[in-house]
Amino acid sequence: MSMIELNGTTLAYDDLGEGSVVVLLHAGIADRRMWRGQVTALAQHHRVLALDLRGYGDSNLPENPFAHFDDVVGLLDALAIERAALVGCSFGGAVAIDATLAHPDRVTALALFGSAVSGHEWSDEANDLWESLIGDVDDEDFDAAAEADVRFWVVGPGREPADVEPALLEFAREMDRRALAAEAALGNVEVYELDRPAIGRLEEIKVPVLVGAGAADVPDICRLADEIAARVPGAVRLPDVPDAGHLLPLERPAVVNEALLAFLP
Template identity: 75%
Template sequence: MTELNVNGARLAYDDRGTGTPVVLLHAGIADRRMWREQVDALAARHRVIALDLRGYGESELPPTPFANHQDVVGLLDALGLDRAALVGCSFGGAVAVDTALAHPDRVTALALLGSAVSGHEWSDEFHDLWDMLIGDVDPDDLDANAAAEVRFWVVGPARRPEDVDPALIAFAHELDRRALAAEQALSAVDGVDLDPPAIGRLGELRMPVLVTAGAADVPDINRLADRIAAEAPRAIRLPDIPDAAHLLPLERPAEVNAALLDFLP
């Protein structure tokens, strides 16, 4: 692990390999450890930087307003990197898109895996699925919330827990339990959102964009992947990866690594 002071916060990251730089941005239910199957594979050809976003993992959370997309650019500045490709999963994908919109000259390419998009409003179907699968959960019970989120996101609405590798479920629970604690702390700090948000600006993404999702993910995520691919001028929409849900890099590392190595500049 390496640390740097970025925009007044100590951010933790892993830095491996040489070559064209690639920054990996984790899901909101995880931290940089979710990229454990990608770092070495990509580092054979790239300089790979797996970042803990502010407040997550081993990165700190000073009580001052911040923007995740500005932290990404601040990290590039601190490392002396003019440009990098960004790979994001879920919330990390939304941060990657925001960074590319706010600083298009700093981003060479985007790879979006089950990506969220800032400004997107979840559908009634999404909320109904949560109510059907999960129901009410005590917001103060982090273990119960982690179990609920793993059931919803990592298993997915169309699969049963017994259909998924128990080791993946256990690791996802550990990641999400820590991420939920981070989110509690983050709720007390002002986050600065991209304005206007990305959902109405996908056509501004002029760099190459790779988009895919897990076929077993929640339908809103698959539809978002379709929308990004339809609106970003240079987007490539890979087919949804079969029998995989939201944490694609952990669940299907071989497919993800092959796609990234084929796409990244």
């Protein structure tokens, strides 16, 4: 693990391999450890930076206003890296898209798995699914909230917990408990957003884009992957990966690695 100071806060990241640079950006229910199945495989061909976003994992909580997408470029600046490919899952995908729109000259390619998009609004169907599967959860009870998140996102509405490897579920719960604490603390800090959210600007993305999702993910996520692929010029939409939920790179690393190694510049 390496540490670097950006805008008054110390951020943690892993730095492995040599070659063209790839930055891995984790989901909002996780931290950089969710990429444990990708780092070594990608580092055989690329320099891989797996970043804990500000407040998450081993990165410190911020005191000053900041933007996650600026932190991505701040890391590149600090390491004297001109351009990098960005790989994001869920919230990390939204950060990767925002970084591409805010700093288009710094990004060589985008790979998005189960990606969110800033400005996207969840459907009534997604809200109804949460209510039917989970119901009310005390947001201050991180154990209960993590259990709910993992049931909804990692298992997915079309599977049962028994369908997923128990060790993966426990690892996801542990990461999410830490992520929930981070999100609670981040609620007290000003986090800058794009002037115009990415959902209205996808056509502006000019780099190669790869889009994928797990077939067992929440339907909104699969539809959002379709929308990204349809609206970003030249984007490639992978087939949904069978028996995989929201943390697709963690659950099906071999499929993701094969796609990434074929795609990344």
